[in-house]
Amino acid sequence: MAQVSMTVNGKAASGDVEGRTLLVQFLRENLHLTGTHVGCDTSQCGACVVHVNGKAVKACTMLAAEAEGAEVRTIEGMANADGSLNTVQQAFQDHHGLQCGFCTPGMVMSASALLAENPNPTETEIRAYLEGNICRCTGYHNIVKAIMAAAGQDVSKIAAE
Amino acid sequence: MYNFDFVRPKTIADAAAALGHEGAQALGGGQTLLPTMKQRLASPETLVSLTGIPEMQGVCKADDGAICIGGATPHAVVAAEVAAHYPALAGLASHIGDPAVRNRGTIGGSLANNDPSACYPSAVLGSGATVVTNTRQIAADDYFQGMFTTALHEGEIITEVRFPVPEKASYQKFEQPASRFALVGVFVAKYADGVRVAVTGASEEGVFRWTEAEEALSANFSADAINGLTVPADGMIGDLHGSKEYRAHLVGVMTKRAVAAAA
Missing domain, CATH: 3.10.20.30 (Beta-grasp domain)
Known part of the structure; x- marks a missing residue:
């Protein structure tokens, strides 16, 4: 030891x-x-x-x-100081970016790392960055959407959740 | 995995001394070695981490224009810092594994392991790069000696890799989508004195130079120049992801794509 x-x-x-x-x-x-x-x-x-x-x-x-x-x-360590969800976490909730939730901590950490490197990623860039994160529930669509929303992009035109 | 002692020296000399002991094994980023140890396919008594050695980190440009990459430099750093100097090499690094793997995995670790489907060996062989160790310099043509086999001696450390920068180059990978290793990957580099073509993922002997294509492309650097050239299926890897014949065919396809994309 x-x-x-x-x-x-x-x-x-x-x-x-x-x-x-x-x-x-x-x-x-x-x-x-x-x-x-x-x-x-x-x-x-x-x-x-x-x-x-x-x-x-x-x-x-x-x-x-x-x-x-x-x-x-x-x-x-990702929530805001007052305990409320941070921007990425809130976006996952708002856009139904999780179902069972097992992959969600890793998804949030990868998404946050992406946004730190690339604050305004395209959908393609998001999907490429998530190559090492597997989700068996959502089909990724709403995860990608949540990350686009967390980056401040308008996702209202993207297919309904 | 079986337990082991862990040491993290701060200098190459200390690392070499630690690796001189029986049962010691170098650890780069661990993205292959740790999974291998979990499967109990390797059980070193001591792991000597090479990631705490500042002189083995980072990218620089030599006086002769070559790009020098420290042996413990992660793929993500190569992708970011080499992009302006040698875009084909940076592009290769930016598509290894996934982002989290690229933040840990190192160029020296990849080359020391010499996985027959890894990307980096094709860049090193295709660029005619020099593998610098703590004791000598090894030309790429002498370094790769078959699947998971290299010219490295027991305990020898890759401290740096030096890449001469070509006029044009491209790496094209036909990805095995689950592992993101190359089903077949081809690195083409055009230098003033000729073209080099290195193929990974295809051969049971590991990375190799496709010399017929090199001759044709040295005479005429266009995708059409290799029309009619084929690689024999004999000696190719055949597995559930692709037959020997399929891989042999892909060598031609990916070489053409690399020539067409070379910049």
């Missing part, structure tokens, strides 16, 4: 981990931040996407020890 320390959602976090402890295990099992999901555990599905130093990564395919000293943000 070795000590690992990082900043998670703005707060210092540390714990003893094995070499093989994945970042997602550390977040869920040590810090009890269970909003980050494990879907496939093979880096295909994107349910475990978090931000490490501002970049979207799959927390199931990164060791906790590799995040030593890093700034980590999870879905629990």
Whole structure:
């Protein structure tokens, strides 16, 4: 076991981990931040996407020890300071961008990373950016729509939800 | 996965020393190695992370105009920082895996693994790039030695890759949509002294140069120049995603597309 320390959602976090402890295990099992999901555990599905130093990564395919000293943000750190949903989260609710909700934390984290890089993405750019996030409920349409809306685009002409 | 010790040295010298121990294995971005370890197909005693070494990070331009990429540079950084200098290489990097994979996976990791369907080997071989390690420089033509096999010695570290910039180039990937690896990918680069054509995803021997196409394209750099040229199906990869014959056919199709798109 070795000590690992990082900043998670703005707060210092540390714990003893094995070499093989994945970042997602550390977040869920040590810090009890269970909003980050494990879907496939093979880096295909994107349910475990978090931000490490501002970049979207799959927390199931990164060791906790590799995040030593890093700034980590999870879905629990995305809401506004007053606890209300942030723009992306609210857009997912408004445009029915989720059904069962399992993929949603990863979708929100990927969408936020996209908008940080590219504040006004096209539908094509959004779909390309979500290649590593799988949703088995929605058919993606309303997720894409929610992200376009979160970017401030007029989505009223896009087919009804 | 089986447990292991984890170390993250800050210098190449410390990393080389750590890799000198029995059972030690280098870790780049881990986007292939960690899934492999989860399946217990690899069980190193010590993982030596190469991502904490500042001198192995980033992109620069050498005095001779070559683009130098640190061995631990993630694909997303190559996609962003190489775009102005070598667009075909940046374009290749921007279509590896998905955005989260590109933020972790590194050029050195991809080349050390030499997956027969990975994208980067075709750029390195197609550009006649130089693989720089902690002990020597290896020409691309000597580096790739078959599927998952390279000229690297045990514990040798890819510190940098140097790409001479061509007049024109393009990488065209026929994507296997579930994995986003290349079912067949072709990198075509036109230099003053000739054209290089490197094919990934197709051969059981891993990345290879299609020399007949290189000769034809060196004489006449147009898609029509390779009309009638074919790659034998024998020795191609055949699997549930595509037969040997299908991949052999795609080599010609993707080469033509790459020539037509070269810029």
